[in-house]
Amino acid sequence: MLFRSETDTEVIVQLVDYFVVNQNMTTKNAFLKVLDLISVDSSYAFVLVDRTTPDVLYVAKYKSPLLIGLGDGFNLVASDAIAMVKRTNNFMEIQDREMVIVTPTDVQVTDFAGNIQKPVTFKLDIDPTASDLGAYPFFMLKEMDEQPAVMHKIAQTYFVQDGELILDAKFLETMKQADKIYLVGAGTSYHAGLVGAKMFEQLTGIQAEAYIASEFAYDQPIMVKKPFFIFLTQSGETADSREVLVNVKKQGWPSLTITNVAKSTLSREADFTMLLHAGPEIAVASTKAYTAQIAVQAVLAKGLGEYLNNANAQNFDLRQQLGLVAVGMQTIIDSKEQISELANKYLVNSKNAFYIGRGTDWTVALEAALKLKEISYVQAEGFASGELKHGTIALIEDNTPVIGIITQQRTAALTRSNLHEVLARGASVITIALSSLAVPEDTFVLPDVDALLTPLLSVVPAQLLAYYTSLGKGLDVDKPRNLAKSVTVQ
Ligand code: F6R
Numbered sequence: 001m002l003f004r005s006e007t008d009t010e011v012i013v014q015l016v017d018y019f020v021v022n023q024n025m026t027t028k029n030a031f032l033k034v035l036d037l038i039s040v041d042s043s044y045a046f047v048l049v050d051r052t053t054p055d056v057l058y059v060a061k062y063k064s065p066l067l068i069g070l071g072d073g074f075n076l077v078a079s080d081a082i083a084m085v086k087r088t089n090n091f092m093e094i095q096d097r098e099m100v101i102v103t104p105t106d107v108q109v110t111d112f113a114g115n116i117q118k119p120v121t122f123k124l125d126i127d128p129t130a131s132d133l134g135a136y137p138f139f140m141l142k143e144m145d146e147q148p149a150v151m152h153k154i155a156q157t158y159f160v161q162d163g164e165l166i167l168d169a170k171f172l173e174t175m176k177q178a179d180k181i182y183l184v185g186a187g188t189s190y191h192a193g194l195v196g197a198k199m200f201e202q203l204t205g206i207q208a209e210a211y212i213a214s215e216f217a218y219d220q221p222i223m224v225k226k227p228f229f230i231f232l233t234q235s236g237e238t239a240d241s242r243e244v245l246v247n248v249k250k251q252g253w254p255s256l257t258i259t260n261v262a263k264s265t266l267s268r269e270a271d272f273t274m275l276l277h278a279g280p281e282i283a284v285a286s287t288k289a290y291t292a293q294i295a296v297q298a299v300l301a302k303g304l305g306e307y308l309n310n311a312n313a314q315n316f317d318l319r320q321q322l323g324l325v326a327v328g329m330q331t332i333i334d335s336k337e338q339i340s341e342l343a344n345k346y347l348v349n350s351k352n353a354f355y356i357g358r359g360t361d362w363t364v365a366l367e368a369a370l371k372l373k374e375i376s377y378v379q380a381e382g383f384a385s386g387e388l389k390h391g392t393i394a395l396i397e398d399n400t401p402v403i404g405i406i407t408q409q410r411t412a413a414l415t416r417s418n419l420h421e422v423l424a425r426g427a428s429v430i431t432i433a434l435s436s437l438a439v440p441e442d443t444f445v446l447p448d449v450d451a452l453l454t455p456l457l458s459v460v461p462a463q464l465l466a467y468y469t470s471l472g473k474g475l476d477v478d479k480p481r482n483l484a485k486s487v488t489v490q
Contacts (some may be wrong), residue, residue, distance in 0.1 A: 012038075012278035016048065022381035023466035031058045032112055038062075043239065043489065046428065047077050051220075053360060057102040057289050061094050063266050064488045065237040068092040068107055069099065070121065075102050080237060080261065082280050083404040085126045091263070093120045105244075122263055131279055131280040138477040140283035141377070144463050147288050149328040150278045151295055151456070152228060158299045159276050159319045167303040171272045174254050175304050181208040184216055185232035186487065188286040188370060193232050194363035195455045202452060203298075203305035203313040213240035214490065217247070218428060229255040229270075230297075234281055234289035235486040236264020243490060245269055260289050260294050274300060283478045284485050287463045291329075291456050295322060298453065322476050325456045326399055328447035333446075338469075339461055340441065343468035346401045346428050354379055354422075355462065358415055364405050364455045368462030375480045376469035385418035385422035403462070406433040407446065407454035430459050465468035 004014055012034060019030035027050040031427060038044065043063035050056065055200055059066065059077055069076035069084035069091055076084050081091055094100055094105060098117055101108045108118040135144040160166050161418035173216060175181075181200050183193035193210030200208035207224075217240060229248050233241050236259040245266055248255050257270035260278050267273040276292035305313020347353060348476075355365035373380045383392060385404065396402065404419045407411045423429050433442040446457045470477045 008102070009274055012046065013048070018376055027053070028058060028099075031060070031242050033095075035060050035099065036112060045079060045488075055103055059094065059100040059102055060098065062096050063239065063242070067485070068094060068102060069180060070107070070405075074104050076187060077102060079488065080235070080264070081124050082131060082261070082282075085124070085131070086128045089124050089126065091122055091124060092123070092177050093263075093268070112487065126263060126280065133284055137189055138283065138467075138471075140285055140463075140477050141280075143281055143283055143288045143468065144460070146279065147291050147460065148326040148329045148333070148390075148478040150276075150288050151322050151329065153277045153324040154292060154295045154299065155319050158277075158296075158303075163319055165299065165303050165318070167307075168272070171256070172307045174271070175228050175256075176308060178206060178225040178254075179226045181206055181228050181230060181232045182216075183232060184213050184241055184244050185210070186213045186238050188290050188367060189232040189234060189238075189241075191363060191367040192293035192297070193230070194366070195294050195300070195360060196230070197358060198363075199294075199298050199301040199452050201305075202379075203301040203310060203316060204308055205305075205310055206427075211422070213238065213244050215245040216406075217490075218406070220247075224228065225255050229261075230300075230440065231257040231266050231270060233256065233257065233264075233266050234260045234276070234278075234286055234293075236261040236266040237486045237488055238266070239488050239490045240480055242266055242269070255327040256300075256357055258293060258300075264427050282485070284480055284483050285371055285466070285477075287371075290375065290459065291468055294453075294456055295325075298322075302348070308382050313415065316450070316452070324447070324449050325453055328449055328457045329460055331447055332457065332464075336446075336462075336464060339469040342430060343465050344472050346430060347372070347376065347378060347465060347469040348472035350378055350401050351398070352395070353380045353401040353403065354396075354420060355382045355403045356388065356415065357381065357407075358385055358411035359408055360451075360455060361405040361407055361411070361415065364458045364462065365403075366390050366408075367455075367459055368403065368405070368466075371463055371466035372469060372481060376473055376475065377468050377481075378469060385415045388418055389421065393421065393425065396422045396425045398429050399448070400427045401430065402427040403465075404431045405458050405462075406437055406442075406450060407430060407458050409437060412437045432458050434458075 007235040016030045019025045045061040045064035045066040048058040057186045086369040195209040255270040256272040257266040355368040357365045369380035369382035431442045438445045
């Protein structure tokens, strides 16, 4: 057969056409035949239309997300519910290896052998206006501004009954058995897991470690006897994370998904779900989902720690701390002008930048660098500040921007000494320091909060720096090149 295209979706249409024209098949049978021919190792989400019957959609998916929206006199197909909430809040799941025929008034689900399947439908309560831009120029700015409200929302949602933290007992009992917590995520969600791991260890005494999903899926370490998996995913649809979850389920290991999207694939497939309650996140660069993931992990770590009678958890007033975080975030957000000036002075015309810190501050440096590179295309690196002198300091030259994050008492002096080293080599140094550790020369001072929660504040100036750098370069902040909001391929 002659290939007329190198684009996979176009090849599929050609193949359907081939069976219809040359083997006299109906469109439905030709579609089924093609689905059968496609290797099960691939992933796909198809909506096929035959131009002679434009009211009929032939739909199938394998591993990739796809959902039917059910309306009155119309039906919709999209990869997630957010895309459809302005039209309906009724949805129908599609399972792998099913074929669905959708018309304006009917949805018929069969397996590949033609047996009728009973579909699962669900309702979602999403405020359709939550995904409107309003008076904002970009969703990213709106979403950063929403962070204090998200902190309040998380506190209100999880601290019920006179401010007591209530979590599902069955879930806590399952987690209690674990001898290690594995936190799995990609990109920003992985960075949130790095912060979470420290909170779980301090508040529960259970060993915890964060892993990059795409690495864990193909390079699994030696496992403990009783692992517990936490999947961190804003969208709930990330293919790399799902690959790990599929194997976790095969092994019979218990799992929780922490996600922003109820009924998303990873939420449906894990044993338990905790929601971020951050509202839809539209900008490709994740901001409020990162801080919400940290806050929800703190909720869980405290809840589990209390269940285990851990003194650190018992003495940690998380509800009050989340209130302080919200106020602190607002103070930073109100200093946008200053951050915009810093971005224009140091970053807009720079080719590269370094974020440095130690421990928790290093994990925020990783996230800060990711934010800057993905929306401003400035080559940025997040670095453990003590490692600089082991090689990377060779890159520092006149005016190289180095941003130091200083929020931990134990390492503050050490990071400051690393900043002196780069200053002596001509770097332009910016500091983001916690008030109780600040010196008069610091560029940006963060209000004090508990040492475990400082990432919730130190990341905000870094998010704003990335935003204003992108804006200063005249780029499309919300839709950076080469990136998609949900990464549904491995
Ligand atoms: C960066 C960003 C990505 C996502 C990553 C995982 O700003 O948004 O790095 O964090 O693609 O996505 P989720 O959290 O949907 O699994």
